Amino acid sequence: MSECFEPRIVAFLCNWCSYAGADNAGIARMQSPANVLPIRVMCSGRVSPEMILRAFRSGADGVLVLGCHIGECHYISGNHRTIKRVPLVRNLLSYVGINPERLRLDWVSSAEAPKFAKVTQEFVDAVRALGPIAEEVGV
Amino acid sequence: MMDAGRHPNITLLTYSEVEQVSGYVGSFTARIRKRARSVVEDLCTGCGLCQEKCPRRVLDLVFEAGMGKRKAIYRPFSQAIPNIPVIDRQNCLYFLRGRCRLCEKNCPTGAIDFEQEDELLDVQVGAVVVATGFAMWDPTLLPQYSYGLSPNILTGLQFERLTNAGGPTAGEILTAEGNKPERVAIIHCIGSRDENAHIYCSRFCCMYSLKHAHQVREKTGAEVYDFYMDMRAFGKAYEEFFERVQEEGITFVRGKGAEVEVLPDDKLRVKGEDTNLGRLVAADVDMVILATAVESQPDADRVAAILGLGRTPDGWFAEAHPKLRPVETSTAGVFLAGACQGPRDVPDTVAHAGAAALEVVRLFNQGEVTISPTVAEVDTVRCVGCGECILSCPYVAIARNDQGKAEVNAALCHGCGTCVATCPSGAITALHFTDEEIVAQIDGLLALTV
Numbered sequence: 001m002s003e004c005f006e007p008r009i010v011a012f013l014c015n016w017c018s019y020a021g022a023d024n025a026g027i028a029r030m031q032s033p034a035n036v037l038p039i040r041v042m043c044s045g046r047v048s049p050e051m052i053l054r055a056f057r058s059g060a061d062g063v064l065v066l067g068c069h070i071g072e073c074h075y076i077s078g079n080h081r082t083i084k085r086v087p088l089v090r091n092l093l094s095y096v097g098i099n100p101e102r103l104r105l106d107w108v109s110s111a112e113a114p115k116f117a118k119v120t121q122e123f124v125d126a127v128r129a130l131g132p133i134a135e136e137v138g139v
Numbered sequence: 140m141m142d143a144g145r146h147p148n149i150t151l152l153t154y155s156e157v158e159q160v161s162g163y164v165g166s167f168t169a170r171i172r173k174r175a176r177s178v179v180e181d182l183c184t185g186c187g188l189c190q191e192k193c194p195r196r197v198l199d200l201v202f203e204a205g206m207g208k209r210k211a212i213y214r215p216f217s218q219a220i221p222n223i224p225v226i227d228r229q230n231c232l233y234f235l236r237g238r239c240r241l242c243e244k245n246c247p248t249g250a251i252d253f254e255q256e257d258e259l260l261d262v263q264v265g266a267v268v269v270a271t272g273f274a275m276w277d278p279t280l281l282p283q284y285s286y287g288l289s290p291n292i293l294t295g296l297q298f299e300r301l302t303n304a305g306g307p308t309a310g311e312i313l314t315a316e317g318n319k320p321e322r323v324a325i326i327h328c329i330g331s332r333d334e335n336a337h338i339y340c341s342r343f344c345c346m347y348s349l350k351h352a353h354q355v356r357e358k359t360g361a362e363v364y365d366f367y368m369d370m371r372a373f374g375k376a377y378e379e380f381f382e383r384v385q386e387e388g389i390t391f392v393r394g395k396g397a398e399v400e401v402l403p404d405d406k407l408r409v410k411g412e413d414t415n416l417g418r419l420v421a422a423d424v425d426m427v428i429l430a431t432a433v434e435s436q437p438d439a440d441r442v443a444a445i446l447g448l449g450r451t452p453d454g455w456f457a458e459a460h461p462k463l464r465p466v467e468t469s470t471a472g473v474f475l476a477g478a479c480q481g482p483r484d485v486p487d488t489v490a491h492a493g494a495a496a497l498e499v500v501r502l503f504n505q506g507e508v509t510i511s512p513t514v515a516e517v518d519t520v521r522c523v524g525c526g527e528c529i530l531s532c533p534y535v536a537i538a539r540n541d542q543g544k545a546e547v548n549a550a551l552c553h554g555c556g557t558c559v560a561t562c563p564s565g566a567i568t569a570l571h572f573t574d575e576e577i578v579a580q581i582d583g584l585l586a587l588t589v
Binding site: 008010037039041042043045046047048049050051054055058059060071073074075076077078081085 | 447449452469513531533534553554555556557559560561569572574577578580581582584585
């Protein structure tokens, strides 16, 4: 593992909750790591397994999917799909030889800016410890 | 109420229930069940003879709040619009035992029809306004208030009925024994602001409790003890009313009334803490009025399912935005009016309902509806007709077309993209949030930060 390795995390953020939470974290000038590359989607239910795998294939060391809390999805049940899909993709990742800890799902509402900062910091630290994905898959 | 009944553009369907609403903004179809009142509306003149002659009295739990009775054939209240009675088939002697029929025998126009059946109507509408109101929370759920153990422990609603000139005592405030009370206690926040019941504040009870305190003082001269946590006098001239009531010699105890004990001599002991004095206090009174919480109606689940309404964690129907869009819902063309969205008093309800009415007018005046372009679209060549997308859509916006392929109703689609991620054939795209666009973002961001 390279000493200066800084992981790059692709974060899928839902427009109504987690993206707004991230925005609020910024407005409140909370420190959160620059390693996180936000991608806004309307709903965490929009995030397909293919998209997550594509992110890893393009070189993301970790993928974070953040959505509205269960029961609070802006589109009522979009996150019900997400909560079923992400564990499936994690299983798939370990099957193909990628550490499933590189994919995380969490719920962050627009009012939870501190949680956004905390979750992203924790995840970046965890992925840093896992090392670059290129080394794991042997490219 | 009468104006609404007489207006040529308004059709009142009372004693009716909306069973189903389908369609989308501008083009809804509502299936309504007009329940059988057993009275032919066109023949009834509202003379009231049937109610006079009916021998069967039952406790009126709705309008009289359990404080008075009505007949098995009845109008909800004497000024009801339309002023046509209904037969309560659960209590009518004809429906129970095949006897009586006195209403039918005495009706001058032959308007009684025991064979009448429910009618199903399909009505085309452009918009729906939900004004289903609120329900009172049941105080027996907190047994320390002894509600039900003494006829002199009343809810605020029951006290309203007692003090009403049309009520069981013609407006005189009397105990169940028929005497004027000498001491009355009023307790705020019964079931509100309470971890063991509802955590929210029911908003308008402080003001009606002040009114009750004032009425008791004025009508009976009794000593009044008002146990409150905080006094919510938020509206125009509300604080001034609170000051006035304080000057009438009512004892305000700043501390929640914790318990009502029914004493052996039937007096009621209210115990609490006076937080201003830092002392436990108790008041032995003849009557207790519990300002009970309000909550969403028992059938709110069903109404929400019919209209695709969301609920906020406190149980009320979900507005589109808590600050900026208080009357809209997440379904275009469905609006909320009044307490069904959250507790509010009369002036606030009037304002809220007015806003809902104006939103409907605005919708209709536009002639066309502007929808977001970020909707889903099906590539019918790729679509294999598996129907997975249809199941995944929270808004039931996708249906099978004549060829068996999926088709998205752009008016219903909210653009969440759940169907896009679900489709195993990659046949649905979310316009402006396509897979290609998202992948381009992923690649672009990763390339930037190499």
